[in-house]
Amino acid sequence: MLDVVRHPAALARLEAALKSALESSQIVCDPGLAAAHAGDWSEAPRKTPALVAYPRTPRQVAEVLRICSEYGQQVVVQGGLTGLAGGANPMASEIVVSLARLNAVEELDTVGGTVLAQAGVILEELAAQVEAAGWYFPLDLGARGSCQIGGNAATNAGGNRVIRFGTMRELVLGLEVALPDGRLLTMLNRVTKNTTGIDLKHLFIGAEGTLGVITRLVLKLSPLPTASTTALCALPSFDAATQLVRELRRALPSLSAFELMWADYLETGAQVCGLRLPFDAAHPIYVLLETLGTDEEAERIALESRLGAALETGMVSDVIVAQSMDDARRLWAYRESIGELLGHLKPFAAFDVGIPMAAMDAFVESVGDELDRRFPNQRHLFFGHIGDGNLHVLSGPHMAPESLHEVERVVYAATGRAGGSISAEHGIGVVKKEFLHWSRSDEELALMRSLKALLDPQGILNAERVLPHEPT
Ligand SMILES: Cc1cc2nc3c(=O)[nH]c(=O)nc-3n(C[C@H](O)[C@H](O)[C@H](O)COP(=O)(O)OP(=O)(O)OC[C@H]3O[C@@H](n4cnc5c(N)ncnc54)[C@H](O)[C@@H]3O)c2cc1C
Numbered sequence: 428m429l430d431v432v433r434h435p436a437a438l439a440r441l442e443a444a445l446k447s448a449l450e451s452s453q454i455v456c457d458p459g460l461a462a463a464h465a466g467d468w469s470e471a472p473r474k475t476p477a478l479v480a481y482p483r484t485p486r487q488v489a490e491v492l493r494i495c496s497e498y499g500q501q502v503v504v505q506g507g508l509t510g511l512a513g514g515a516n517p518m519a520s521e522i523v524v525s526l527a528r529l530n531a532v533e534e535l536d537t538v539g540g541t542v543l544a545q546a547g548v549i550l551e552e553l554a555a556q557v558e559a560a561g562w563y564f565p566l567d568l569g570a571r572g573s574c575q576i577g578g579n580a581a582t583n584a585g586g587n588r589v590i591r592f593g594t595m596r597e598l599v600l601g602l603e604v605a606l607p608d609g610r611l612l613t614m615l616n617r618v619t620k621n622t623t624g625i626d627l628k629h630l631f632i633g634a635e636g637t638l639g640v641i642t643r644l645v646l647k648l649s650p651l652p653t654a655s656t657t658a659l660c661a662l663p664s665f666d667a668a669t670q671l672v673r674e675l676r677r678a679l680p681s682l683s684a685f686e687l688m689w690a691d692y693l694e695t696g697a698q699v700c701g702l703r704l705p706f707d708a709a710h711p712i713y714v715l716l717e718t719l720g721t722d723e724e725a726e727r728i729a730l731e732s733r734l735g736a737a738l739e740t741g742m743v744s745d746v747i748v749a750q751s752m753d754d755a756r757r758l759w760a761y762r763e764s765i766g767e768l769l770g771h772l773k774p775f776a777a778f779d780v781g782i783p784m785a786a787m788d789a790f791v792e793s794v795g796d797e798l799d800r801r802f803p804n805q806r807h808l809f810f811g812h813i814g815d816g817n818l819h820v821l822s823g824p825h826m827a828p829e830s831l832h833e834v835e836r837v838v839y840a841a842t843g844r845a846g847g848s849i850s851a852e853h854g855i856g857v858v859k860k861e862f863l864h865w866s867r868s869d870e871e872l873a874l875m876r877s878l879k880a881l882l883d884p885q886g887i888l889n890a891e892r893v894l895p896h897e898p899t
């Protein structure tokens with residue numbers, strides 16, 4: 428492989444070749460400007476790249492990859508850089524392909540309820556454009572103002588509303604992908620039912636850019652909800668939370684979020700964000716609920732009646748139901764404190780494990796105890812999108828890299844023992860690849876390596892990510 432950083436003449440030749448395919452302004456070598464591409468939100472090593480390419484069309488993305496293939500040049504793909512697994516961080520010998528300028532919403536089908544968008548469209552902007560046309564794109568996560576829809580597909584993002592609408596995998600109908608050798612694979616299917624052989628888009632969703640660069644997507648939209656209710660509940664135990672989610676899913680088909688926060692998470696988040704605690708008394712567990720429907724009053728009456736019954740049986744200890752949009756925003760602020768907490772607990776270890784619901788309470792207790800015992804000077808906060816078994820753990824600050832690594836070993840080994848997944852939504856990137864064996868068998872890893880070798884025989888694209896080294 429060519430290392431452009433150590434061979435300035437080679438870098439100049441590559442730069443010239445890229446500038447002949449794209450406009451000069453789309454190729455940046457200035458370290459001051461390239462510094463913005465040094466890395467994502469994770470604690471993985473950062474590096475300012477020697478060159479950043481900003482293609483404006485899918486064909487230009489493919490052309491950049493074709494030239495890099497020809498030069499044997501390694502490339503890392505960057506979306507909005509909000510990832511928490513370090514997959515988008517450049518390594519020493521890599522240049523960056525940034526999707527930031529491939530950012531148009533090309534077509535909104537208001538009859539069929541689909542949208543064709545380029546990969547670099549910011550999630551929040553996509554949602555706003557779709558809503559202005561009377562439709563709804565349900566993916567929602569804390570990084571909505573910066574993450575890109577292509578990055579969301581590459582990581583199979585989940586977020587707050589998976590319980591009702593599913594992850595990105597369920598929301599993508601069609602995909603276009605630039606392959607490492609420069610071919611553009613256009614699979615912009617728009618229909619929900621399509622049984623015409625192997626559904627190739629699923630190879631690229633969740634592959635974190637290891638097999639190709641997503642350039643355009645056809646996304647499935649939902650009817651626009653016009654009424655929403657939000658409530659914050661205090662609960663006596665995790666067991667009560669599992670009963671409540673079961674009861675509400677049965678009784679309220681409009682339930683769209685069920686976000687669990689253990690007491691430490693809510694209290695630390697409130698403190699860091701300067702929020703007043705929501706209830707007079709402290710409780711072990713809090714749940715933030717949301718329903719999305721069309722009739723405000725009917726939604727509220729249904730929710731209040733279910734929560735009233737839960738209060739009577741003791742399943743819920745206390746509850747606040749939002750009476751306005753401002754109230755709803757205030758309640759969501761406890762859950763959304765994660766952005767500030769990530770900054771506050773740096774250097775942190777952030778986990779997004781998937782744990783079977785039946786094993787979750789014991790998991791939180793035993794992992795929490797072990798982390799408290801071994802790292803008494805750090806905070807260990809538990810929260811998550813529990814309606815779908817996705818538990819987040821945030822632990823920090825860990826000033827020593829060994830301590831960070833030790834926390835990872837504790838959490839992933841416990842996840843493996845619980846029969847869970849080491850990543851429910853953030854992906855593997857570089858930070859989790861040595862732990863992948865806890866969730867995937869040797870046979871699965873071997874097949875993944877074969878697919879990588881088939882589509883990227885030179886290993887130029889997002890190399891050294893996701894897949895651990897083969898045992899020697
Ligand atoms: C405050 C905060 C809250 C978050 N909450 C959630 C949450 O609730 N749920 C959740 O799932 N995630 C969450 N995340 C993680 C992150 O936002 C998601 O992983 C997001 O999908 C990443 O998108 P991005 O555009 O920023 O991708 P990047 O960080 O730029 O890249 C992520 C990976 O995808 C690859 N990639 C990016 N674009 C493409 C493309 N077009 N084609 C191929 N590969 C590509 C990169 O190479 C990298 O490996 C959160 C992050 C933060 C900071």
